[in-house]
Amino acid sequence: MDDIKIRIKNLNLYYTNFHAIKDVSMNIRANKITALIGPSGCGKSTLLRTLNRINDTIDGVRITGEVIINGKNIYGEDMQVDRVRKEVGMVFQRPNPFPLSIYNNIAFGLEINRLVKTRKETDKIVQESLEDVQLWDDLKNKLKMSAIHLSLEQQQRLCVARVIAIKPQIILLDEPCSSLDPKSTTNLEELMQEMKQKYTMVIVTHNMQQAARLSDDTGYMYMGNLIEFDRTSTIFTNPSKKETDDYVSGRFG
Amino acid sequence: MFKLSPKLSQKIFYTLLAISTAIVIVPVLLIVFIIIKNGWSAISWEFLTTMPTDGMRAGGILPAILGTLSIVACAICITLPVGVCAAIYLNEYAKDNMLTRIIKLAIVNLAGVPSVVYGLFGLGIFVMLLGFGVSIIAGALTLSIMELPVIITTARGALNSVPYAFREASWSLGVSKWQTIRRVVLPNALPGIMTGAILSISRISGETAPILFTAAAFYVPHLPQSMFDQVMALPYHLYIISTQIPNMPKNIIFGTALVLLMMVLSMSLFAIIARLYFRKKRKW
Numbered sequence: 001m002d003d004i005k006i007r008i009k010n011l012n013l014y015y016t017n018f019h020a021i022k023d024v025s026m027n028i029r030a031n032k033i034t035a036l037i038g039p040s041g042c043g044k045s046t047l048l049r050t051l052n053r054i055n056d057t058i059d060g061v062r063i064t065g066e067v068i069i070n071g072k073n074i075y076g077e078d079m080q081v082d083r084v085r086k087e088v089g090m091v092f093q094r095p096n097p098f099p100l101s102i103y104n105n106i107a108f109g110l111e112i113n114r115l116v117k118t119r120k121e122t123d124k125i126v127q128e129s130l131e132d133v134q135l136w137d138d139l140k141n142k143l144k145m146s147a148i149h150l151s152l153e154q155q156q157r158l159c160v161a162r163v164i165a166i167k168p169q170i171i172l173l174d175e176p177c178s179s180l181d182p183k184s185t186t187n188l189e190e191l192m193q194e195m196k197q198k199y200t201m202v203i204v205t206h207n208m209q210q211a212a213r214l215s216d217d218t219g220y221m222y223m224g225n226l227i228e229f230d231r232t233s234t235i236f237t238n239p240s241k242k243e244t245d246d247y248v249s250g251r252f253g
Numbered sequence: 254m255f256k257l258s259p260k261l262s263q264k265i266f267y268t269l270l271a272i273s274t275a276i277v278i279v280p281v282l283l284i285v286f287i288i289i290k291n292g293w294s295a296i297s298w299e300f301l302t303t304m305p306t307d308g309m310r311a312g313g314i315l316p317a318i319l320g321t322l323s324i325v326a327c328a329i330c331i332t333l334p335v336g337v338c339a340a341i342y343l344n345e346y347a348k349d350n351m352l353t354r355i356i357k358l359a360i361v362n363l364a365g366v367p368s369v370v371y372g373l374f375g376l377g378i379f380v381m382l383l384g385f386g387v388s389i390i391a392g393a394l395t396l397s398i399m400e401l402p403v404i405i406t407t408a409r410g411a412l413n414s415v416p417y418a419f420r421e422a423s424w425s426l427g428v429s430k431w432q433t434i435r436r437v438v439l440p441n442a443l444p445g446i447m448t449g450a451i452l453s454i455s456r457i458s459g460e461t462a463p464i465l466f467t468a469a470a471f472y473v474p475h476l477p478q479s480m481f482d483q484v485m486a487l488p489y490h491l492y493i494i495s496t497q498i499p500n501m502p503k504n505i506i507f508g509t510a511l512v513l514l515m516m517v518l519s520m521s522l523f524a525i526i527a528r529l530y531f532r533k534k535r536k537w
């Protein structure tokens with residue numbers, strides 16, 4: 001039996017009166033990549049963003065149901081939002097490094113979360129994180145440079161490094177490659193494959209090939225419903241629902 | 254009906270715009286020129302650093318300069334923190350509901366209230382009700398209330414200009430809302446807030462009506478000693494020497510105007526340069 005990292009139970013989300021996520025239940029396996037696919041506006045990002053409660057910050061959002069991580073409902077009453085977000089990191093569609101130096105982009109989360117006591121510890125984690133995302137060799141002499149001057153791929157890698165520096169258990173990625181060129185996309189996909197050993201990842205993607213190449217499980221969403229959720233190979237070769245088949249074979253969407 | 258060619262209409266509009274710009278700029282330049290021409294001869298180190306003598310017809314304007322500086326300094330020290338906190342609350346915390354919308358509407362409308370109304374308000378509340386008397390603190394409080402809507406509005410603009418993506422990035426690292434504001438939002442909004450504050454300082458330095466009943470005195474024979482002193486202030490002093498005192502030497506009147514003008518203009522200029530500098534340095 002596989003390790004389940006996230007159990008989503010009867011999750012509903014409303015933007016004021018708009019029912020954006022409709023009674024979604026799914027189990028996300030530990031140390032696997034789970035992909036969410038579906039046509040634009042079907043609620044992929046919304047679902048992803050419920051997993052680290054970052055939708056909470058939007059006015060008018062109402063959520064029912066449970067998201068259980070490590071045996072605890074993150075929407076439970078005694079849950080601290082900041083604690084949840086520290087365990088569930090996120091990489092966004094557009095690279096969004098802070099307008100700080102490369103070094104400080106990573107040190108920021110470490111220092112605020114009090115994960116380091118000395119400058120030396122920070123140096124060490126900054127180096128490790130940059131090594132993990134294969135930026136260290138290129139940037140080790142430019143750590144003071146503003147992150148804004150990096151290429152988009154480097155920025156996105158830095159955003160990944162910033163997240164893994166604080167050692168979350170889960171990483172959410174919302175179309176992380178959509179502003180990158182094909183070569184950078186391939187590079188980032190390789191990085192994600194390597195990261196699987198340490199992290200549970202959930203990725204939203206518009207790119208069907210990417211989902212097929214990269215993920216272990218895939219969920220197909222349509223109009224707020226999770227139509228089908230299964231092993232990626234099943235979804236792409238032998239789905240049980242006709243809608244899924246239509247979508248993955250390109251007849252729809 | 255005849256139709257202008259695009260090229261011609263472009264030319265006509267360009268000319269119209271150029272003329273409107275000239276209409277704005279020429280009077281300003283003229284005012285500055287006239288004031289400099291008539292007032293330059295009065296300006297000296299002594300003029301800036303000594304007390305007035307001979308029924309204010311001679312000597313310097315030190316007490317008026319110090320009076321204005323102390324009122325304005327007090328006012329900005331009160332209004333800036335309060336205004337920035339209010340802006341943070343409205344922008345980052347307040348839910349978008351009826352109450353918030355009423356508050357925002359009130360702020361917009363307060364900015365349009367004539368300054369003499371603030372003067373009367375200050376007289377009623379600070380001078381009389383709270384018993385501060387006509388004093389630096391009463392004038393400063395009045396000015397700070399008058400300037401509050403402006404500070405809140407510019408501060409909100411500065412906060413709004415910080416991309417939402419920075420906040421999301423910070424939250425997603427487990428950083429709390431307040432820490433995100435303190436460590437991410439405020440540092441990036443600070444240049445905008447500060448240039449707004451400098452412009453506010455320059456604006457309130459020249460205000461007369463709000464301090465007329467609350468802080469300013471016709472003549473005080475000594476320099477301000479405490480917050481509860483009545484003081485002379487440049488704009489009011491200027492009004493007095495140009496209308497209330499017979500046989501006032503013209504160059505002293507214009508010299509005083511020149512000092513006030515330079516105070517206001519140099520601060521505006523400073524704010525503009527700061528804004529350009531930060532815009533160039535801005536990294537997103």
Ligand SMILES: Nc1ncnc2c1ncn2[C@@H]1O[C@H](COP(=O)(O)OP(=O)(O)OP(=O)(O)O)[C@@H](O)[C@H]1O
Binds near residue numbers: 018044045
């Ligand atoms: N802040 C919001 N307020 C109201 N409605 C929203 C908000 N954000 C998203 N929605 C709506 O919720 C639905 C799902 O949006 P979501 O962004 O999750 O879709 P998505 O599947 O990620 O789409 P895309 O592929 O275009 O990113 C859409 O119909 C959208 O209009």
Ligand SMILES: [Mg+2]
Binds near residue numbers: 044045046174204
């Ligand atoms: Mg999306």
